[in-house]
Amino acid sequence: MQCRKGCGACCIAPSISTPIPGMPKGKPAGVRCIQLDSNNTCKIFAQKSRPPVCLLFSASEEFCGTSNDFALQQLSILEKETCS
Numbered sequence: 001m002q003c004r005k006g007c008g009a010c011c012i013a014p015s016i017s018t019p020i021p022g023m024p025k026g027k028p029a030g031v032r033c034i035q036l037d038s039n040n041t042c043k044i045f046a047q048k049s050r051p052p053v054c055l056l057f058s059a060s061e062e063f064c065g066t067s068n069d070f071a072l073q074q075l076s077i078l079e080k081e082t083c084s
Contacts (some may be wrong), residue, residue, distance in 0.1 A: 003059045007068045008032075008040030008058050013075035015083065018051045026051075029079045040068075 022034040
């Protein structure tokens with residue numbers, strides 16, 4: 001499955017514990033990544049400065065479903081279930 005253009009759920013729902021350009025301490029769950037533009041497109045998608053966790057994420061039907069709202073809900077649930 002390919003990412004839905006303008007979704008951005010993976011840049012909002014999960015926490016990221018590694019530095020992101022503009023967010024040196026990473027980001028908490030539920031907070032928009034500073035690199036997510038107003039169209040919900042990653043400004044550093046093709047750049048080397050993109051965090052490894054972002055590079056490893058792959059859109060899937062299970063987590064992304066058929067809508068942006070579904071993706072945000074599912075990824076938020078996954079974040080809550082996996083945080084310690």
